[in-house]
Amino acid sequence: MLSLALAPNALAFTSPSVRENPGARKPILVALELSGGNDGLNTVVPFRNDDYYRLRPTLGIPAKDLLPLDAEFGFNPGLVGLQSLWRDEQLAIVHGCGYPQPSYSHFTSMAYWHTGAPNRGSEFGWLGRVADSLAHQRRDNMLVNIGAHQSLAVNSKIHTPVVFDDPNKFQRDRWMSVPESSANNASGRGFDARSNRAYLHAIHDSAQASSSLIRSAWQAYAADADYGVAPFDLPKVAACIDAGLPTQLYHVSVRNNAFDTHVQQPALHRRLLSYVSDAVTAFVRDLDAKGRADEVVVLLYSEFGRRPAENANQGTDHGTANVMMLAGKPIRGGHYGKPMDLSALGPEDNPVHGVDFRRVYASLIDGWLRSSSQAVLGDGFSGFDFFRI
Amino acid sequence: MALLWLVQGTGAVAEPLNLSPIQFAQWDVDKARHLASRAGFGASAEELAALVRLGPKAAVNAFLTSRPPEELAQFDHSGIFDAGLDPFPASRPATTRLAKQTGSALGITVKPGGNRPLQPVVDKFFYWLRASRLETDRVAYWWANRMLRQPYPLTEKMALFWHGHFAANEDKVRDYRKMLKQLELFQRAGLGSFRELLIGVAQDPAMLVFLDAGVNTKDSPNENFAREVMELFTMGVGNYSETDVREAARAFTGWSVDDLAFFVDPQLHDDASKQFLGSVGAFDGVDIIDLILQQPVASEFIAAKIYRFFVHTELSDAGATQLGQLLRQKNYHIGDFLQVLLLSEEFYRHRGGRIKGPVELVVSTYKQLGLERIPGVPDFNQATQGIGQRLLHPPTVAGWSHGRSWITPSLLYERGNFVLDVLFPDMNFVPPDRFPVYTPEVAKVQERLRQGMSISAATRPTAVQQGGVMAQSNALADRDEDFNTRIGSMRGWQMAIERVKPILRAPARVRLSDEVLAAGLKTPEEVVAYLHNKYFSVELAPEVLQDLARSLAADLAGEDIPAARSYLESPLRRLLHKMLSLPDYQLG
Numbered sequence: 011m012l013s014l015a016l017a018p019n020a021l022a023f024t025s026p027s028v029r030e031n032p033g034a035r036k037p038i039l040v041a042l043e044l045s046g047g048n049d050g051l052n053t054v055v056p057f058r059n060d061d062y063y064r065l066r067p068t069l070g071i072p073a074k075d076l077l078p079l080d081a082e083f084g085f086n087p088g089l090v091g092l093q094s095l096w097r098d099e100q101l102a103i104v105h106g107c108g109y110p111q112p113s114y115s116h117f118t119s120m121a122y123w124h125t126g127a128p129n130r131g132s133e134f135g136w137l138g139r140v141a142d143s144l145a146h147q148r149r150d151n152m153l154v155n156i157g158a159h160q161s162l163a164v165n166s167k168i169h170t171p172v173v174f175d176d177p178n179k180f181q182r183d184r185w186m187s188v189p190e191s192s193a194n195n196a197s198g199r200g201f202d203a204r205s206n207r208a209y210l211h212a213i214h215d216s217a218q219a220s221s222s223l224i225r226s227a228w229q230a231y232a233a234d235a236d237y238g239v240a241p242f243d244l245p246k247v248a249a250c251i252d253a254g255l256p257t258q259l260y261h262v263s264v265r266n267n268a269f270d271t272h273v274q275q276p277a278l279h280r281r282l283l284s285y286v287s288d289a290v291t292a293f294v295r296d297l298d299a300k301g302r303a304d305e306v307v308v309l310l311y312s313e314f315g316r317r318p319a320e321n322a323n324q325g326t327d328h329g330t331a332n333v334m335m336l337a338g339k340p341i342r343g344g345h346y347g348k349p350m351d352l353s354a355l356g357p358e359d360n361p362v363h364g365v366d367f368r369r370v371y372a373s374l375i376d377g378w379l380r381s382s383s384q385a386v387l388g389d390g391f392s393g394f395d396f397f398r399i
Numbered sequence: 400m401a402l403l404w405l406v407q408g409t410g411a412v413a414e415p416l417n418l419s420p421i422q423f424a425q426w427d428v429d430k431a432r433h434l435a436s437r438a439g440f441g442a443s444a445e446e447l448a449a450l451v452r453l454g455p456k457a458a459v460n461a462f463l464t465s466r467p468p469e470e471l472a473q474f475d476h477s478g479i480f481d482a483g484l485d486p487f488p489a490s491r492p493a494t495t496r497l498a499k500q501t502g503s504a505l506g507i508t509v510k511p512g513g514n515r516p517l518q519p520v521v522d523k524f525f526y527w528l529r530a531s532r533l534e535t536d537r538v539a540y541w542w543a544n545r546m547l548r549q550p551y552p553l554t555e556k557m558a559l560f561w562h563g564h565f566a567a568n569e570d571k572v573r574d575y576r577k578m579l580k581q582l583e584l585f586q587r588a589g590l591g592s593f594r595e596l597l598i599g600v601a602q603d604p605a606m607l608v609f610l611d612a613g614v615n616t617k618d619s620p621n622e623n624f625a626r627e628v629m630e631l632f633t634m635g636v637g638n639y640s641e642t643d644v645r646e647a648a649r650a651f652t653g654w655s656v657d658d659l660a661f662f663v664d665p666q667l668h669d670d671a672s673k674q675f676l677g678s679v680g681a682f683d684g685v686d687i688i689d690l691i692l693q694q695p696v697a698s699e700f701i702a703a704k705i706y707r708f709f710v711h712t713e714l715s716d717a718g719a720t721q722l723g724q725l726l727r728q729k730n731y732h733i734g735d736f737l738q739v740l741l742l743s744e745e746f747y748r749h750r751g752g753r754i755k756g757p758v759e760l761v762v763s764t765y766k767q768l769g770l771e772r773i774p775g776v777p778d779f780n781q782a783t784q785g786i787g788q789r790l791l792h793p794p795t796v797a798g799w800s801h802g803r804s805w806i807t808p809s810l811l812y813e814r815g816n817f818v819l820d821v822l823f824p825d826m827n828f829v830p831p832d833r834f835p836v837y838t839p840e841v842a843k844v845q846e847r848l849r850q851g852m853s854i855s856a857a858t859r860p861t862a863v864q865q866g867g868v869m870a871q872s873n874a875l876a877d878r879d880e881d882f883n884t885r886i887g888s889m890r891g892w893q894m895a896i897e898r899v900k901p902i903l904r905a906p907a908r909v910r911l912s913d914e915v916l917a918a919g920l921k922t923p924e925e926v927v928a929y930l931h932n933k934y935f936s937v938e939l940a941p942e943v944l945q946d947l948a949r950s951l952a953a954d955l956a957g958e959d960i961p962a963a964r965s966y967l968e969s970p971l972r973r974l975l976h977k978m979l980s981l982p983d984y985q986l987g
Contacts, residue, residue: 045795090871114626114644117797118636158787158794159804174809179785182980183816206712206754207937209803210811210982217808238870266568267795272611272623274489281872288870322619323611328626358641 037340037378038306040247040260040293041137041163043123044286046269047116048312049279049326050333051350054103057084061352062318069275069320083345088284091238091291092337099343100294101335102396104370106348108331108363112314116267116328120313124162126371126387136371136386137259138166143381144258145169150219154250155261156243163261170216172257177228177246180221227253234299238288240264248296251306258379269312273323286310290337303339307378307397310335311367317360318352330356331363334370336396340378346394369393416718417744418725423454425747431458433750436936436987437709438462438741439552441763446550459741462553463590463734467545474541474579477900479530481506485658487527487573491884494524499881517882525884525891527573533832533899534575536780539790540902542582543773546762557733558585559758560708562790563798565600565632567609569791577605578791580659590734593701593726597632597688602654602661610796612654616667620648627796628687633697639676646673651684692731699723702736709740711749712802751936754805755987757788760814763987764821764979767934768909775904776828777820786813806985815980822972824906832902835892844889858885911975912967921960923948926971930978936987947978 056062057073058081076084077093083103085093095101109128113119122128126136134142141152146168153171155164164171174180201208231249243262250257264286271279290308297303315332331350348364356362372383373393384390421430431450435442439462442450450458483506488494498504498520505523510516546555562585569578581603588596600606601624612624625647629639653668654661663683673682676690691697702722703714714722722740729735740746755763761783765773773779783789787810788799799805835841840860847857860873920926927948931939954970955963963970978984 088871113636114641115630115636116795117630155807159800160807170808173807176809179813179816180809181816182812183819206752206803207983207986210754210806210985213806213808213811214982217812220808221812236870236873239872265794266570270623272621273614274493277490277492284872288872292870321621322616323614323621325611327622 043263044312046267049316088280091287106364135163235292235295240285330360420742465551521887522890529895557589561585566793566798581605593731757786774907776906911971923951
C-alpha cells in the first residue's frame with residue numbers, strides 16, 4: 011500500500027511494483043448511480059411483449075430500431091457500447107429489481123438504495139458499511155466518491171471517504187511555500203466528537219492525507235479509450251486505479267436527477283443512455299488496455315424505474331421495479347432475475363419487483379468483495395453467481 | 400434527506416425551546432454579530448455598531464424591514480430576448496422538427512434552399528441557451544450585490560432560503576426571465592404569508608416549467624408537481640398517500656404559462672370531484688394548498704426547516720411541534736414567526752455551531768473585507784459553484800443539503816483557495832462569460848474554420864481528429880445535412896457574447912494595512928487577536944493564535960507593526976489567507 015509520506019512523483023515508482031505483484035490486488039467495485047429514475051423498460055426492451063407496446067403506444071421502441079440482444083430483448087439504440095460488452099459476455103442484466111412497499115419519492119427511494127435499508131434507513135451507506143467490514147480500523151482512501159457532495163452511500167462509521175469533484179482543484183493553493191500552521195493540527199482537538207467543529211477537523215485531516223495522491227494520479231493518467239461526450243467521472247476512477255490507490259470502493263453518479271423524464275422522453279433518454287453506455291464501455295476498455303480490467307466490476311443502479319404506461323406528455327412517471335446492470339471482465343454476462351410481468355401490474359399500475367435489490371448487493375459483497383453480506387445488510391440474501399472467478 | 404433528519408432527530412434532547420425574548424441588558428456585540436451573520440451575511444463595522452446601539456428588538460426589526468439600495472432595486476437587462484423564442488422547444492431535435500414541419504421556429508424562417516437550410520434555426524437555438532445562461536449569471540451577480548450592499552439583508556437571506564426550498568434550475572427552465580421573476584417573488588413575498596408565497600410559487604412560470612406542470616392536462620394529470628408540492632414544499636414524505644398525489648395532480652390540471660403569465664385553461668382543467676387528505680370536493684389548486692396548510696404537519700415542516708436554516712441543524716420532534724404551533728399562531732406569516740425566533744433565547748444559544756453555506760461564506764467574507772461590490776475576479780458564480788452552491792442552479796428540486804453536506808475534503812480546500820483568489824487575484828483568470836471555459840471545443844471549431852477547414856472537417860471532435868475509436872455519442876453528433884450542431888454551438892456563442900452585457904472584471908480592492916493601522920494595532924499578537932475577533936465565531940486555541948502571530952512576525956522580520964507600514968499589506972494578506980483557510984472559519 012502507498013505510504014502517505016511519499017512525495018507525489020513517488021507514485022511513478024510505486025505503481026509498477028503494484029503491477030508486478032498481481033497477487034496483492036484486491037477486487038474493486040465502482041457504483042454508478044443514474045439519478046432521477048432511469049426508465050429500465052426503454053433501456054432493455056422486451057420487444058416480443060405485446061403488453062409493452064400496449065402500455066407505450068408512442069414511447070414503445072419498435073423492434074426494428076432496437077439493438078438486438080437475443081430473441082426476447084433489445085437495447086435502446088443509445089446503448090451501442092453496452093451491446094458490445096453484452097456480445098463479449100461482460101454484461102449482466104438483472105431484471106425486476108426493487109423492494110417491498112416502494113417509495114415514489116426520488117429522495118426517499120434513493121436513500122433506501124444508498125443505505126440498503128428500504129423502509130428503515132440508516133445513518134451509514136451500504137458501501138460505507140462494506141468498508142467498515144473490510145477494515146475495522148480507520149484507514150485512508152478506503153472509499154472514493156467523486157461528486158459535488160458526499161453520497162449517503164459512502165457514509166461510514168469508521169472511515170472518512172475521499173470526496174472530490176475536480177482532481178486539479180483538489181489541492182491547497184498557497185502563497186509560495188508558506189507552511190501550514192502546525193499548531194492547529196496538533197491542538198485543534200478536544201471538541202465534542204459530535205460537533206460540526208470536530209467534523210471539520212476530521213475532514214481537513216482526510217484532505218491532507220489524500221489530495222496529493224489523487225492529483226498526481228490524475229496528472230499521470232492518459233485515457234486509452236474514447237469516453238464520449240459525458241464520461242461521468244469514470245476516467246478519474248480509472249486514474250485512481252491505474253495509479254495503484256488501495257481503494258476498493260468507488261461511487262460516481264449521473265447527477266441532478268437527469269433521468270427524471272416526465273416529458274419529451276425519447277430523444278433525451280436515448281442521449282443520456284448513450285453517454286452512460288459510452289462511458290462505461292470506454293472505462294472497461296481503458297482498464298483492459300492498462301491491464302487492470304480483471305479487477306474491476308461496475309454496478310449501474312437507479313432509485314426506481316418508471317411506470318410502464320406512458321403519460322400524455324411523451325414521458326413516464328415514477329415507477330418501481332427496474333433493471334440493474336453489472337459490467338466488466340469478471341462478470342459472467344447474461345440475464346439474471348425475473349423480468350417484470352407487464353400483464354399483472356400491482357399498486358399504482360406499477361410492476362411488482364421479482365428481485366430484492368439487496369440480493370445484488372449481497373452477491374457483490376460476498377462473491378466479489380469477499381466480505382459478509384450478513385454483516386453489512388443485517389439479513390441473509392441469496393446471491394447470484396455473477397462472477398467468472 | 401428526510402431520513403437523515405429522522406436519524407438526527409432521535410439523538411436530540413427533547414427539552415422545550417426557550418422562545419422568550421432576550422432582554423436589552425443581555426444585548427452585546429457578540430449577539431449583534433450573531434444576528435447579523437444568521438439573519439444576513441455579517442455586518443460591516445458601522446452596521447455592527449448601529450445594531451449594538453439599537454438593542455435586540457429594534458435590531459431584529461431593522462432586518463425585517465430592510466430594503467435594497469435604489470440602484471439595485473431592478474435588474475439591468477441586457478436585452479437578449481426576441482419574440483419567437485417563447486415557447487422554447489424542449490430540445491434541439493424538437494426545434495428542427497418544428498422548423499421542418501412548419502417552415503419556421505424560434506422566429507426564424509427556414510431558408511428556401513442552399514446549404515444547410517436549417518442552420519439559422521439551430522444557431523438561434525444555441526444562441527438562446529447560451530445567452531439565457533450568461534444572463535442568469537448576471538442575475539446572480541445582481542442578487543449577490545443586494546446581499547452585500549443592503550445593510551440588513553434579511554429579504555435576501557430569506558430569498559436564499561426559499562430558493563433552496565422551492566428549487567428550480569435554469570438548466571431546465573432555460574429562460575433567465577422566468578428565473579428572475581421567481582427570485583423577485585422570493586424577495587418581495589418571502590417574509591410575508593406562506594400561503595400567498597406558496598400560491599405564488601404554484602403559479603410561477605419557472606416552477607411550472609421546472610416541474611413539467613405546464614403540460615398538466617385533464618386527460619393526463621402530471622404527478623411531478625403535485626408530488627413535490629407535498630413532499631418537498633409543505634409536508635414531507637409519509638403524510639399523504641399515492642392517491643392524494645393523483646388527486647392533487649387532477650386539481651392542478653390546466654394550470655399553465657403563456658410566456659411569463661400564469662393562466663388556467665378551463666378546457667384542460669379537471670373540475671370533477673376529488674378526494675384529498677380526507678376531504679371531498681371539486682377542488683382546484685388553491686383549494687389543495689389550503690387543505691395542506693390545515694394540516695398541523697405542514698406548519699411543523701416549514702417551521703422546522705426555517706429553524707434549521709437560521710438556528711441549528713438538530714431539532715427534536717417536540718421542538719418541531721412547538722415551532723409549528725408558533726407558525727400557526729402567527730397565521731403562517733413568516734416575518735412574524737422570524738421576529739419571535741430571532742429574538743429568542745434559543746437563537747442566541749447557537750453561536751458558532753453552524754457550517755456556513757457557500758454563498759454565505761463568500762458574501763460574508765467580502766463584507767468583512769469591506770468591499771463595496773462583488774468583485775469580478777474571482778468570478779462569483781465560478782467561486783460559489785466551486786464550493787458547492789451556484790445560485791439559480793440548485794442540483795435538484797430538493798435544493799441544497801445543508802450542514803455537513805457542504806463539506807468534503809476537496810470542498811474544504813476549495814474554500815481556502817477562494818480566499819487566496821480574493822487576496823491575491825489570479826492573473827491567469829479567464830472570464831467564463833466571454834471565453835468558453837467549460838466547453839473549449841467550441842473555440843476549437845472556430846479556430847479550425849478560421850484556418851480555412853471545411854465545415855465537416857472543422858467540426859470533427861478534436862479527440863477524433865487525433866485518431867482513435869469514436870464513442871457513439873461523438874459519432875452520432877447530429878450530422879444532419881440540413882444543419883450542423885457544432886457550427887450552431889459556435890455561432891450561438893458568438894451571438895450571445897455580442898448581446899449579453901459583460902461583467903466588470905475588477906478584482907477586490909483590499910486594504911488590510913490601512914485597517915490594521917487605523918485600529919492602532921502595534922504587535923503581531925494584536926493583529927491576530929483583532930482578525931480572530933472580527934472573522935471567527937469560535938475561539939481558536941491559544942497556541943494556534945501564537946503560531947499565527949509568530950508566522951506574521953517571521954514574514955515581517957520584526958514585531959513592530961507601525962514600523963512595517965510600507966510593506967505590511969502582503970504579509971497581512973498571507974496571514975489572513977492562512978486564518979480563513981482554517982476549518983474553524985467555516986463555522987458561523
